[in-house]
Amino acid sequence: MSSAARMRLRELLETQQCVRCASVFDPLSSRMADDIGFSVGILGGSVTSLMALGVPDIYLLTLSELAEQARRVCQASGLPVIVDGDNGYGNSLNVMRTVSELEHAGASVITLEDTIIPRPYKQPELNLSSIEEGCSKLNAALRARRDPNLAIVARTHAQQPLESILERVGAYSHTGVDGICIFGKTSKALLEQLRSATDLPLMLIDYNKPEMSLEEMTQLGVRIHFNGHKAYEDAVKATYTSLLELHTGAESGSDIGSEQNAKQLISRFAGQQEFKALSEDYLGPV
Known part of the structure; x- marks a missing residue:
């Protein structure tokens, strides 16, 4: 192949x-x-x-x-x-x-x-x-x-x-x-x-x-x-929304979780800010 x-x-x-x-x-x-x-x-x-x-x-x-x-x-x-x-x-x-x-x-x-x-x-x-x-x-x-x-x-x-x-x-x-x-x-x-x-x-x-x-x-x-990578970002957003709806009992298609977009979710759950702080601590300021 x-x-x-x-x-x-x-x-x-x-x-x-x-x-x-x-x-x-x-x-x-x-x-x-x-x-x-x-x-x-x-x-x-x-x-x-x-x-x-x-x-x-x-x-x-x-x-x-x-x-x-x-x-x-x-x-x-x-x-x-x-x-x-x-x-x-x-x-x-x-x-x-x-x-x-x-x-x-x-x-x-x-x-x-x-x-x-x-x-x-x-x-x-x-x-x-x-x-x-x-x-x-x-x-x-x-x-x-x-x-x-x-x-x-x-x-x-x-x-x-x-x-x-x-x-x-x-x-x-x-x-x-x-x-x-x-x-x-x-x-x-x-x-x-x-x-x-x-x-x-x-x-x-x-x-x-x-x-x-x-x-x-x-x-x-x-x-x-x-x-x-919009396809991946959309998948992340859809997963988060689906889990949130399941946990809260909200109806599918509701606007629950709409306050955070895909990039914000990725940054949050990948620990972007935490790694930024670690970089400043151990790699030194630019």
């Missing part, structure tokens, strides 16, 4: 079409997305952290825990699944292990990002590795890959200045990766500039309301657009 899904993903990257990507986080959501007709899904690190540990996306999740969930999601259906490999869980040798584990789990795409995580002591939450190290990790990932149909996608969190983004994208493209993933708010002007730095297929991860249509993104080289 993994080989067929990877072939489908390869064909998608080579088409002149941009598709929406589904958030998949367990076997049922994988099957639902496949049945609905999505061409691709993504298993995000943030959602996996919530599913496996019930904690925020602060990089407490281990590679083994990610690989276990990826195996369940990827093998549940024929849907090609992108697995968020974070920064490869360490240095270039760790990246090789990450690729091996996630390939074995059934991933069709592995994204590897240029962030320094977990957050170092007394450093900002977002730190980028050097371009040289980023390229080293990508080269290691390509060497570790056994199935040539498995796509390795370089993900950058660089947002400004423009020259830095273009330099990183250009350098990563020359390693031989199969695509470039841009994280964060992306404008039409930026995408036009990116076409001068790479001719690889682009993937966009943007949690804001899209400023461009799929047709516009297609013309600018984007093949996959992911707009957040």
Whole structure:
């Protein structure tokens, strides 16, 4: 099943079409997305952290825990699944292990990002590795890959200045990766500039309301657009509301629990504020 899904993903990257990507986080959501007709899904690190540990996306999740969930999601259906490999869980040798584990789990795409995580002591939450190290990790990932149909996608969190983004994208493209993933708010002007730095297929991860249509993104080289984990958030909200109705005896469909939205519920039950305080205590102020 993994080989067929990877072939489908390869064909998608080579088409002149941009598709929406589904958030998949367990076997049922994988099957639902496949049945609905999505061409691709993504298993995000943030959602996996919530599913496996019930904690925020602060990089407490281990590679083994990610690989276990990826195996369940990827093998549940024929849907090609992108697995968020974070920064490869360490240095270039760790990246090789990450690729091996996630390939074995059934991933069709592995994204590897240029962030320094977990957050170092007394450093900002977002730190980028050097371009040289980023390229080293990508080269290691390509060497570790056994199935040539498995796509390795370089993900950058660089947002400004423009020259830095273009330099990183250009350098990563020359390693031989199969695509470039841009994280964060992306404008039409930026995408036009990116076409001068790479001719690889682009993937966009943007949690804001899209400023461009799929047709516009297609013309600018984007093949996959992911707009957040709304399916997971809605599931959390529905679960809380259902349990609250059951406990209180309220009728289904009432407005009970409406004072808290999904993001607030996730923050509350994942202990976002508690972990923020721990970070301030033990990682030091920025």
